[in-house]
Amino acid sequence: MAALGARGGLWWRLAPGGLVGLGLPPRRYRYKEKWAETASKIPATRLALQNFDMNYSVQFGSLWSSIRISLLSEQKYGALVNNFSDADRISQDLELLNAVDFVYESQKAAQQVQCDSPVEQERSEETAPPEIHSEQTPSLLSTAISPNIKCYTFSKGDISRFPPARPDVLGTLGYYLLDAASLLPVLALNVQPGDLVLDLCAAPGGKTLALLQTGCCRQLAANDISASRSKRLRSVLRSYVPTEISANVRITSCDGRNWGEVERDTYNRVLVDVPCTTDRHSVMEEDNNIFSRMRLKERQMLPMLQMQLLLAGLLAARPGGEVVYSTCSLSQLQNEYVVERAVELAETQYNISVRVEDLSCFRRLFQDTFAFFEDCRLGELVLPHLTANFGPMYFCKLRREH
Ligand SMILES: C[S@@+](CC[C@H](N)C(=O)[O-])C[C@H]1O[C@@H](n2cnc3c(N)ncnc32)[C@H](O)[C@@H]1O
Structure with missing residues (x-):
């Protein structure tokens, strides 16, 4: 009927x-229709901005206006060199565009600082092997970062854009465009040769690809709950990685919250790059916007989901293993508070002791490329800035003690 x-x-x-x-x-x-029915819907991007204005003006004080205008302006990209292509030629091509490998340049600058400063010299002599922890400010040169990662960016203030990568004769793409700040969690993970690595929320795969560039993963488990996004991850690997390398990547589509129950105490390194309010996306794009009214509940539940995912990552790490938690949000609630709560729960519910590592050396090492927030209590936060419009990107490193 x-x-x-x-x-x-x-x-x-x-x-x-x-x-x-x-x-x-x-x-x-x-x-006569009620006004609420006829009133035009407020776009999700506007709701996001209203929410940010309310919360971030308190969190960042006078810094907020500069962050806000940057969030609303064009984002900068980095070109992650694909070591499985003709990497030297690709690097040369990128240098011809006047881009620089920020990872290499930062380390070179650190070397210079060390030569010039007796304090830095002393520190690097004291700090061997290069483990970083909160009781000691690490030397710039001893900063432990994942090797073999090359990422080109245009220098501060240069808003040039990279052309899309072209396939070589074998169909492999030479570089992957991404927010260069999203490499910092991977660099912080400091993957070592032979490591078993878990990427708990992996799709669409930018960080998975970066993890593979280190050439250090004995095995990499790349998981994402979304089957469609996992498909994109497979397609990224097909376009960038030879089959003998991707054979060592196990792709799954499970709920990462349950990972700790399935594979406990297993991995040397775990990356937990959680779903978040994706602040830049939320103020710019209506499509798939978490601030749409329909997704209110999902948004409210995010910190809980993030905490459960981080906890699962901690359980999946073996004692002595390292976990990096990351988001692309400025929200203290989704960043530091989630870390604090997960550390607390790991201790009280699972008797796992976790140490939050000091990453302030990252701030010093990469200050020429990114604008960092100076006042993070735990972890580091890259702030969008008009001269270096990357991020937001929060990352925090945790070491599982036992
Ligand atoms: C920030 S994105 C990850 C981006 C990815 N690491 C990269 O660099 O391309 C967060 C991902 O978490 C996934 N996700 C959401 N809930 C999840 C869950 N319970 N378990 C596993 N993955 C989840 C989403 O599908 C989304 O792809």
């Missing part, structure tokens, strides 16, 4: 092909 109804003051009928408009209803059925 066809259903009848009214919408927007006009009558409609539900027919096999969908809604069929019937025009104006008879006078006796006409009614």
Whole structure:
């Protein structure tokens, strides 16, 4: 039977092909619509900005106006060199564009600082092997970062853009464009040769690809709950990585929250790059926006989901293993508070002791490329800035003690 109804003051009928408009209803059925129904919907991007204005103006004080304008301006990209292509030629091509490998340049600059500063010299002599922890400020040169990662960016203030990568004769792409700040969690993970690595929320795969560039993963488990996004991850690997390398990548589509129950105490390194409010996306794009009214509950539950995922990552790490938690949000609630709560729960519920590592050396090492927030209590936060419009990117490193 066809259903009848009214919408927007006009009558409609539900027919096999969908809604069929019937025009104006008879006078006796006409009614004055409530303002709430007729009021134009507020775009999710506007809701996001309102939410950020309310929360981040308190969190960042006078810094917020500069972060805000940067979030609303064009983002910068980095070109992650694909070591499985002709990497030297690709690097040369990128250098011809006046881009620089920020990872290499930062380390070179650190070497210079060390030569010039007796304090840095002393520190690097004291700090061997290069483990970083909170009781000691690490030397720049002893900063432990994942090797073999090359990422080109244009220098501060240069807003040039990279052309899309072209396939070589074998169909392999030479570089992957991404927010260069999203490499920092991978660099912080400091993957070592022979490591078993878990990427708990891996799709679409930028960080998975970066993990593979280190050439250190004995095995890499790349998981993402979304089957469609996992498909994109497979396609990224197909375009960048030879089959003998991707054979060592196990792709799954499980709920990462349960990972700790399945594979406990297993991995040397775990990356937990959680779903978040994706702040830049949320103020710029209506599509798939977490601030849409329909997704209110999902948004409210994010910190809980993030905490459960981090906890699962901690359980999956073996004692002595390292976990990096990351988001692309500025929110303290999704960043430091989640870390604090997960550390607390690991201790009280699982008797696992976790140490939050000091990453302030990253701030010093990469200060020429990124704008860092100076006042993070735990972890580091890259702030969007008009001269270096990367991020936001929060990352925090945790070491499982036992
Ligand atoms: C920030 S994105 C990851 C980006 C990815 N690491 C990269 O660099 O390309 C977060 C991902 O978490 C996934 N996700 C959400 N809930 C999850 C869960 N319970 N378990 C595993 N993955 C989940 C989402 O599908 C999404 O792809």
